[in-house]
Amino acid sequence: MSERQIELEVLRYRPEMDDKPFFQTYSVPCQEEWVVLDALNYVKDEMDRTLSYRWSCHMFVCGSCGMAINGEPKLACKAFLRDYQTKIRIEPLSNFPIERDLVIVQDDFIEKLESVKPYIIPKQEKPIDQGEYLQTPAQLKAYKQYSMCINCLLCYSACPQYALEEKFIGPAALALAHRYNMDSRDVGRSAREHVVASHDGIWACSFVGACSQVCPKDVDPAGAIQQVKFTSAVDYLTSFLPGGKR
Amino acid sequence: MSRKPYHREVSKTTWFLKQSRYQHYMLHEISSVFVAIYVGVLIVGLFRLAQGPEAWSGWLAAVTSPIGVIFHILVFIFSIIHTTSWFKAVPQAMRIQRGEEIVPGNLIIGAHYGVWAVVSVVVLLVAGVA
Ligand code: SF4
Numbered sequence: 001m002s003e004r005q006i007e008l009e010v011l012r013y014r015p016e017m018d019d020k021p022f023f024q025t026y027s028v029p030c031q032e033e034w035v036v037l038d039a040l041n042y043v044k045d046e047m048d049r050t051l052s053y054r055w056s057c058h059m060f061v062c063g064s065c066g067m068a069i070n071g072e073p074k075l076a077c078k079a080f081l082r083d084y085q086t087k088i089r090i091e092p093l094s095n096f097p098i099e100r101d102l103v104i105v106q107d108d109f110i111e112k113l114e115s116v117k118p119y120i121i122p123k124q125e126k127p128i129d130q131g132e133y134l135q136t137p138a139q140l141k142a143y144k145q146y147s148m149c150i151n152c153l154l155c156y157s158a159c160p161q162y163a164l165e166e167k168f169i170g171p172a173a174l175a176l177a178h179r180y181n182m183d184s185r186d187v188g189r190s191a192r193e194h195v196v197a198s199h200d201g202i203w204a205c206s207f208v209g210a211c212s213q214v215c216p217k218d219v220d221p222a223g224a225i226q227q228v229k230f231t232s233a234v235d236y237l238t239s240f241l242p243g244g245k246r
Numbered sequence: 247m248s249r250k251p252y253h254r255e256v257s258k259t260t261w262f263l264k265q266s267r268y269q270h271y272m273l274h275e276i277s278s279v280f281v282a283i284y285v286g287v288l289i290v291g292l293f294r295l296a297q298g299p300e301a302w303s304g305w306l307a308a309v310t311s312p313i314g315v316i317f318h319i320l321v322f323i324f325s326i327i328h329t330t331s332w333f334k335a336v337p338q339a340m341r342i343q344r345g346e347e348i349v350p351g352n353l354i355i356g357a358h359y360g361v362w363a364v365v366s367v368v369v370l371l372v373a374g375v376a
Pocket residue numbers: 148149150151152153154155156171172175211214215216217218219220221
């Protein structure tokens with residue numbers, strides 16, 4: 001196993017003593033097969049215990065270790081050091097306030113996620129002893145891609161619309177609303193509509209598409225949003241037809 | 247301990263300079279302006295045609311003048327940018343499921359190019375160019 005010295009330039013912010021963030025450089029002896037998260041763990045374990053960042057699973061499942069690596073939103077567990085030069089700049093995800101060091105404040109996203117009712121709203125609740133709600137493979141396929149979201153927030157960090165308009169519900173929450181709308185067991189589309197199809201929902205998206213490019217799980221939130229725009233526009237137009245809602 | 251989150255400002259005017267993918271987006275958006283202007287030019291041409299032969303030949307002279315030709319080349323380039331960037335994005339907005347499979351994006355994009363080619367040939371035939 002070969003070793004390589006990597007310079008990690010990490011943005012630090014310690015709210016109890018700093019007025020603004022600053023870069024601190026750590027020179028880390030790294031193994032060739034390491035990811036950025038391994039290098040950060042080395043710093044934490046061997047060099048500076050005060051460094052704060054989130055992580056948990058180390059295998060692209062928990063969605064905790066999102067950060068900007070050389071300016072690009074990435075999961076630190078999926079960013080292999082072999083793909084980088086010897087100097088790597090690490091910052092907390094952009095478009096979010098910094099809580100401490102690489103830890104961002106996620107409250108805004110959590111509220112927005114709740115607002116789209118990200119759970120199955122069945123036509124009729126049935127008791128557990130009546131068994132599962134059955135679904136065909138084709139019905140599963142319709143939404144499975146959107147259910148892969150791990151709430152890592154890379155998409156929000158890449159989205160210029162969210163950066164400029166913080167009321168925007170944003171990519172992941174809208175993709176998750178779509179995920180439940182597309183689920184054959186769910187009838188909650190109209191209950192989500194007032195948030196999803198609002199000015200701050202899908203219509204605030206100008207389809208830059210950066211969210212889908214950075215998504216580590218190929219959820220394609222940009223695609224989901226455009227599809228919802230289509231169904232929502234059809235809803236609007238058909239509401240003028242005889243028997244429509246209008 | 248009380249919290250003191252640090253907010254980073256984003257420039258409202260220069261945000262798109264930050265990343266090449268934002269610049270591509272801007273290029274795509276700006277290309278629509280050229281398409282819109284060209285639609286305007288064609289509509290003016292139609293009005294000129296309705297006003298009689300003199301007005302029409304005046305319009306024709308304007309669009310075939312050196313400046314008119316440069317303008318056409320510019321519009322052509324931006325139209326290509328506009329069309330190809332939209333075609334590239336179509337499979338995202340148009341997700342077609344057949345049974346348990348999603349129709350591959352390249353097929354959808356290919357179909358768009360096919361229709362584009364056919365329509366272009368028809369237009370050229372109707373115009374008597376081809
Ligand atoms: S949509 Fe993708 S990038 Fe956005 S939170 Fe979900 S997994 Fe992360």
